[in-house]
Amino acid sequence: MINKKFKLFSNCLTVKGINRGIIIDFQRENYFVVPNQVIDFISEYSEKNVYELFKDFQNDKPILKKYIRFFIENELIIVSDDIRRFPAISNHFERPYSIDTITLDLNLSTSILKDFLEQRIDNLGVSSLKLISGDFNLQKLAEVLKIIDKSRIKSVVLYIKHNNVSENELVKLKDKFSRIAEIIFYEAEKGNDSRESNFIYERNSLAEILAMKISDQDDFLLNIANFNESLKYSSAYNRTVFIDDLGNVRRYVEDESIFGNVAKDDLREVVLNSEIISFWEINKDKIKICRDCEFRYICPDGSIPFKIDEEKYYSSSNSCNYSPYTNKWNAMQ
Numbered sequence: 001m002i003n004k005k006f007k008l009f010s011n012c013l014t015v016k017g018i019n020r021g022i023i024i025d026f027q028r029e030n031y032f033v034v035p036n037q038v039i040d041f042i043s044e045y046s047e048k049n050v051y052e053l054f055k056d057f058q059n060d061k062p063i064l065k066k067y068i069r070f071f072i073e074n075e076l077i078i079v080s081d082d083i084r085r086f087p088a089i090s091n092h093f094e095r096p097y098s099i100d101t102i103t104l105d106l107n108l109s110t111s112i113l114k115d116f117l118e119q120r121i122d123n124l125g126v127s128s129l130k131l132i133s134g135d136f137n138l139q140k141l142a143e144v145l146k147i148i149d150k151s152r153i154k155s156v157v158l159y160i161k162h163n164n165v166s167e168n169e170l171v172k173l174k175d176k177f178s179r180i181a182e183i184i185f186y187e188a189e190k191g192n193d194s195r196e197s198n199f200i201y202e203r204n205s206l207a208e209i210l211a212m213k214i215s216d217q218d219d220f221l222l223n224i225a226n227f228n229e230s231l232k233y234s235s236a237y238n239r240t241v242f243i244d245d246l247g248n249v250r251r252y253v254e255d256e257s258i259f260g261n262v263a264k265d266d267l268r269e270v271v272l273n274s275e276i277i278s279f280w281e282i283n284k285d286k287i288k289i290c291r292d293c294e295f296r297y298i299c300p301d302g303s304i305p306f307k308i309d310e311e312k313y314y315s316s317s318n319s320c321n322y323s324p325y326t327n328k329w330n331a332m333q
């Protein structure tokens with residue numbers, strides 16, 4: 001072993017925070033909290049001869065053995081004579097279409113809605129729809145889902161204001177249209193006591209739910225595609241738009257800016273607007289506090305970023321439940 005070299009498995013990646021770091025094992029969907037010095041150690045000695053390690057750590061062999069034992073026990077490293085046989089996974093992120101997810105207000109007129117869903121949405125490459133129903137109309141919703149069933153849309157999440165909605169009718173709807181992934185009731189007066197696993201009752205407002213404020217580490221997204229996207233883009237808003245009840249195109253639900261209208265504009269051209277693209281590119285490295293967090297590339301939080309005057313970094317519209325400076329969660333403090 002002394003003449004062999006080591007490196008992290010390709011599916012294991014590291015992130016440093018201001019106080020500590022993490023090693024993420026994407027294959028097992030797990031992560032390990034480690035001192036930043038461990039990540040520095042990996043960066044410096046990866047793909048080098050194990051002999052060099054023992055030579056450089058001859059006065060700290062217990063520490064070195066502790067590191068190596070930790071890596072091997074958790075199956076984080078490869079030790080091999082030919083490390084070139086284990087190339088790194090590319091962190092390049094690219095998609096063939098410019099829009100992945102559309103949040104759509106179902107109060108949009110039926111004619112515009114049908115035209116958009118029947119004639120144009122497949123050309124956009126959209127894979128996911130978030131449908132908002134503030135004034136619940138079962139018949140209209142069923143008609144929309146019938147159109148979607150003939151499209152390339154892969155998944156649909158329904159956001160329904162909780163007011164005299166028949167859960168039994170929605171169960172029938174869900175059973176009929178398999179692309180419904182979840183039904184989320186917002187401003188609900190009761191908690192999650194439904195027998196339906198994908199029926200979720202939230203007391204919060206629609207905007208608060210869509211902001212996806214994280215509660216704890218169970219909310220993290222431990223997949224390599226999301227990680228690579230987060231290196232350059234907003235994991236919450238990249239390649240997404242909101243279409244309101246008048247057909248206006250906005251960046252998010254409470255956005256005051258309007259960039260076009262689906263009744264008359266080609267959405268493929270609308271999203272080329274520099275303000276939309278700049279918003280998509282606000283990843284957590286550009287946001288105060290987030291940029292210091294070891295979890296920034298696996299965190300789905302969608303708090304709206306904003307800038308004050310000519311500040312270098314953005315601020316977040318919501319405070320986070322986790323502090324990278326104390327490394328504690330609010331619920332645990």
